Amino acid sequence: MDIDRRELLLRTACALAATPGAVWAQAGTARTAEPPTQPDLHLELHAEAGEVPIRPGTPTRVWRYRGRLLRGDAGALETMPGSYLGPLIRVRRGQRVRIDLINALPESTIIHWHGLHVPDDMDGHPRFAIAPGARYAYEFTVRNRAGSYWFHPHPHGRTGAQVYAGLAGLFVVGDDEEAALGLPAGAQDIALVIQDRDFDGDNQFVYPGGDSGSPGMPGRGTMGGGMMGRGMMRGGMGSMMAAMMGVLGDQILVNGGAPAVREVSRRPHRLRLLNGANTRTLKLAWSDGSPLTVIGSDGGLLSGPVPRDYVMLAPAERVELWVDFGRRDAGSEVALRSLAFEAGADMGGMMGRGMMGRQGGLPDGAAFEVQRFRIDSGPAQPGVLPQALAPITPADPREAVNAAQPKVFQPTMGMMVWGINGESFDMLGASELETVKLGTQEVWEFRNEGRGSMMGMAMPHSMHVHGLQFRVLSRAVSRRHADGYATVSAGFVDDGWKDTVLVMPGERVRLLLRFEDYAGLFLYHCHMLEHEDSGLMRNYLVKA
Numbered sequence: 001m002d003i004d005r006r007e008l009l010l011r012t013a014c015a016l017a018a019t020p021g022a023v024w025a026q027a028g029t030a031r032t033a034e035p036p037t038q039p040d041l042h043l044e045l046h047a048e049a050g051e052v053p054i055r056p057g058t059p060t061r062v063w064r065y066r067g068r069l070l071r072g073d074a075g076a077l078e079t080m081p082g083s084y085l086g087p088l089i090r091v092r093r094g095q096r097v098r099i100d101l102i103n104a105l106p107e108s109t110i111i112h113w114h115g116l117h118v119p120d121d122m123d124g125h126p127r128f129a130i131a132p133g134a135r136y137a138y139e140f141t142v143r144n145r146a147g148s149y150w151f152h153p154h155p156h157g158r159t160g161a162q163v164y165a166g167l168a169g170l171f172v173v174g175d176d177e178e179a180a181l182g183l184p185a186g187a188q189d190i191a192l193v194i195q196d197r198d199f200d201g202d203n204q205f206v207y208p209g210g211d212s213g214s215p216g217m218p219g220r221g222t223m224g225g226g227m228m229g230r231g232m233m234r235g236g237m238g239s240m241m242a243a244m245m246g247v248l249g250d251q252i253l254v255n256g257g258a259p260a261v262r263e264v265s266r267r268p269h270r271l272r273l274l275n276g277a278n279t280r281t282l283k284l285a286w287s288d289g290s291p292l293t294v295i296g297s298d299g300g301l302l303s304g305p306v307p308r309d310y311v312m313l314a315p316a317e318r319v320e321l322w323v324d325f326g327r328r329d330a331g332s333e334v335a336l337r338s339l340a341f342e343a344g345a346d347m348g349g350m351m352g353r354g355m356m357g358r359q360g361g362l363p364d365g366a367a368f369e370v371q372r373f374r375i376d377s378g379p380a381q382p383g384v385l386p387q388a389l390a391p392i393t394p395a396d397p398r399e400a401v402n403a404a405q406p407k408v409f410q411p412t413m414g415m416m417v418w419g420i421n422g423e424s425f426d427m428l429g430a431s432e433l434e435t436v437k438l439g440t441q442e443v444w445e446f447r448n449e450g451r452g453s454m455m456g457m458a459m460p461h462s463m464h465v466h467g468l469q470f471r472v473l474s475r476a477v478s479r480r481h482a483d484g485y486a487t488v489s490a491g492f493v494d495d496g497w498k499d500t501v502l503v504m505p506g507e508r509v510r511l512l513l514r515f516e517d518y519a520g521l522f523l524y525h526c527h528m529l530e531h532e533d534s535g536l537m538r539n540y541l542v543k544a
């Protein structure tokens with residue numbers, strides 16, 4: 001299959017070379033090493049301001065991506081009607097895509113394809129951020145396994161504000177291996193993007209440091225580098241603290257709207273869940289206590305279904321569930337909930353929300369309902385889930401060049417800036433520890449021990465590595481944090497390929513990473529976006 005396809009691409013390339021179109025193709029793709037063929041899919045994404053009705057009354061001013069299909073299958077671009085999110089992009093593994101980002105925002109932006117294995121200049125590093133009015137042409141071949149990936153802005157210091165304003169969408173990859181499984185598809189394949197927002201009295205998003213003249217629009221104050229920017233000054237100390245600790249909203253949104261009961265047919269369903277929140281971590285469970293059946297995570301399908309009483313989902317993580325509504329009574333209801341858990345060592349008391357500029361609200365680790373389903377009254381058509389999904393080779397740390405001595409990376413906090421091992425983000429810099437060799441594997445350990453943190457306080461971090469999918473080798477927690485850890489530890493899904501991993505207070509998580517195909521400068525960072533924007537992000541350099 002693959003060979004046929006490559007041959008076809010080659011033949012197309014030869015045909016093109018003999019036509020005048022080749023001139024365009026060569027000029028247009030000079031920046032990448034991809035073969036100069038027409039892409040299978042060509043889209044435009046316009047990042048722009050808009051308005052959507054989210055709550056009764058005044059519509060909410062948002063920023064969003066408007067998609068336009070220029071070439072390829074019409075089903076590749078799915079708008080989410082009435083939502084600021086999206087569009088949902090559907091591709092097949094092996095397809096060549098071209099996506100033009102057009103920046104119609106009043107500030108710089110760039111798109112990162114979260115979880116995708118692409119060259120460094122296609123990855124949306126903040127060094128490639130484009131000015132208002134400018135365009136960035138992405139061209140890459142989709143090499144990832146079938147799974148639920150996503151995209152969002154990544155300009156340094158403004159990622160949190162831009163995502164909060166609405167910019168994010170899902171990027172769903174399919175392949176033959178997945179298709180052969182006959183998993184629920186069409187209306188039985190449901191994507192749920194879970195986020196939280198605060199609204200003001202006029203239904204506008206409230207973001208710390210936002211411009212009070214137009215609360216829906218993020219202000220120009222920056223969090224990274226210029227902590228004392230205009231927005232921060234206006235918001236004062238409380239706002240600055242909130243920004244550094246992370247932004248939580250009282251209102252849970254699913255697919256960009258207030259969660260409404262969703263009618264489903266009496267058949268098996270596949271649920272693709274993305275935690276698209278800026279900072280909030282989820283502890284997902286069924287309201288009736290039945291176990292979740294997990295079939296996929298960040299990097300696609302697991303080797304087989306995994307039952308869990310609950311699943312932890314940190315910002316940017318994805319999980320795919322299989323649920324058979326065909327075995328439930330017509331007219332009955334069941335809800336996905338987020339259960340209570342202990343979010344941080346000393347978050348509750350000393351670092352109360354008052355000090356963080358917010359009163360009351362829904363703290364991290366509080367319980368709430370996410371999405372309610374009502375089973376319709378059609379005929380029951382229960383299904384069977386295959387016990388073998390997509391094979392995953394066992395992770396072998398002995399293949400790593402530093403198997404005996406893992407590299408240790410610790411989130412740290414200095415003078416009101418986050419960092420990793422004491423160093424904040426540096427646009428083009430990577431230390432020796434952060435330099436790796438193309439074609440090798442390494443073991444990295446993320447260690448969250450609150451060292452150098454504000455008043456010794458540890459909080460959870462959602463560590464993400466760009467450009468690859470890694471494996472989780474092991475987890476360990478310090479005795480001091482064992483009690484809080486026990487409220488989350490049965491909910492990790494570490495079996496499959498991952499690009500983001502929750503590291504709880506007092507925890508050490510070991511990963512196996514393979515640096516293949518692409519040399520260059522890539523990011524790794526905390527995906528709690530306010531941590532990232534205020535310095536908890538660094539580069540790693542892959543040397544050829």
Ligand code: C2O
Nearest residue numbers: 112114316464523
């Ligand atoms: Cu989804 Cu660097 O991020």
Ligand code: CU
Nearest residue numbers: 461526528531
């Ligand atoms: Cu963090």
